[in-house]
Amino acid sequence: MVDQQEQSGVAVRQSIVVDAPPDRAFTVFTQRMQSWWPMESHRIGGKPITDLVTEPRAGGRWYERAEDGSECDWGRVVAWEPPARVVLTWEISHDWRPAPEIRTEIEVRFTPEGDGRTRVDLEHRGLEAFGEHTAQMRGIFGSDGGWGGLLKRFAAAAGGAG
Amino acid sequence: MTALGDPTRQAIFERLVERPRPVGELAGELPVTRPAVSQHLKVLKDAGLVIDRKVGTRRVYQVDPQAVADLRAYFDAFWDQSLAAFRDAAETEEKRDG
Numbered sequence: 001m002v003d004q005q006e007q008s009g010v011a012v013r014q015s016i017v018v019d020a021p022p023d024r025a026f027t028v029f030t031q032r033m034q035s036w037w038p039m040e041s042h043r044i045g046g047k048p049i050t051d052l053v054t055e056p057r058a059g060g061r062w063y064e065r066a067e068d069g070s071e072c073d074w075g076r077v078v079a080w081e082p083p084a085r086v087v088l089t090w091e092i093s094h095d096w097r098p099a100p101e102i103r104t105e106i107e108v109r110f111t112p113e114g115d116g117r118t119r120v121d122l123e124h125r126g127l128e129a130f131g132e133h134t135a136q137m138r139g140i141f142g143s144d145g146g147w148g149g150l151l152k153r154f155a156a157a158a159g160g161a162g
Numbered sequence: 163m164t165a166l167g168d169p170t171r172q173a174i175f176e177r178l179v180e181r182p183r184p185v186g187e188l189a190g191e192l193p194v195t196r197p198a199v200s201q202h203l204k205v206l207k208d209a210g211l212v213i214d215r216k217v218g219t220r221r222v223y224q225v226d227p228q229a230v231a232d233l234r235a236y237f238d239a240f241w242d243q244s245l246a247a248f249r250d251a252a253e254t255e256e257k258r259d260g
Contacts (some may be wrong), residue, residue, distance in 0.1 A: 001188050009176070009179050009180075011234075012177060012237045012238050013232050014238065014242060014245055016245045016246065016248070016249050018249045018253055019252075019253045020256035021256075022251055022254060024252060024256050025252050028248065028251050028252040028255055029248060032251065032255070035255075036244070036248040036250065036252075037232065037247070038243070038244065042240075075178060083175060087183060094236075101169075116168040116256075120245065120248070120249075122245060124241060126177065127233050127234070128176050128179040129172070130233060131171065131176065131211075132168075132171060132172070132205075132206065132209055132211060133231065134211055134233045135195045135210060143221075156258070
C-alpha cells in the first residue's frame with residue numbers, strides 16, 4: 001500500500017504542464033474559470049450559468065452565477081497564495097447539487113518549470129466524505145451522461161492541439 | 163437506499179476508510195448501540211461499499227477496495243478532462259496577451 005490514504009483519506013492527484021507562467025496559470029485557473037470549466041454539464045443551481053467566481057482571499061466564497069443573476073455556493077476559499085497555491089472546499093454532491101454536508105477539498109499548486117512554463121499539481125482529497133453517495137456515483141460514472149467529454153478531449157489532442 | 167447521507171453511516175464509512183474495524187470497536191467510538199452499528203453496516207454492505215470477513219470469532223468490516231477505486235476513477239476522469247481544458251485556456255490567453 002502506498003501513502004494514498006494515510007494523511008488525507010481518499011484522494012486523487014493530477015498534474016499538467018502548461019505553456020504559460022505561474023501568474024497567468026493561477027489567474028486563468030482561479031479568476032477565469034468560466035473559460036475552461038465544463039459549465040454546461042457541471043453546475044449545481046439548475047439554471048444556465050455565466051460565471052464561476054472565486055473571491056480572491058482566504059475565507060472568500062466560491063460560487064456560480066446564473067444568467068438571472070442568482071448565485072449558488074460551491075464552497076469556500078481556504079488558502080489564497082497567488083501565484084503559488086490555492087485551496088478550495090468543494091461542497092457539491094455526486095449529482096451536482098449544493099451539499100455543505102459533503103465537504104471535500106481541492107488544493108492546486110503552481111510551480112515554475114522554466115521557459116515560462118508551469119507545472120500545475122491538483123489534489124482533490126477527503127473524498128470519503130461522499131460515503132454512501134459513492135454507490136450513486138458509480139451509476140453515473142457508468143452511464144452515458146458521464147464522461148463522454150474525455151473522448152472529445154482525445155479527439156482534440158489527436159487533431160494536433162498538443 | 164432511501165436514507166442516503168445518514169450521519170452515523172457516514173461516520174462509520176469514514177472510519178472504515180482509515181482501517182478495517184470490528185463492529186464492537188465502531189460501537190465503542192460512536193454514540194450508537196452495537197445493533198444499530200450492525201444495521202448501518204448491513205446497509206453499507208448491501209450498497210456494495212463495505213465487505214466483511216471473519217477473523218476468529220469476530221467479523222471485521224472494511225471498505226470495498228472496488229468502491230474506493232470507483233470513487234477515485236470518477237474524479238480522476240473529471241480532473242483529467244478539466245485540467246486539459248484549463249491548459250488549453252491558459253495557453254490561448256498566453257499567446258494572445260503574452
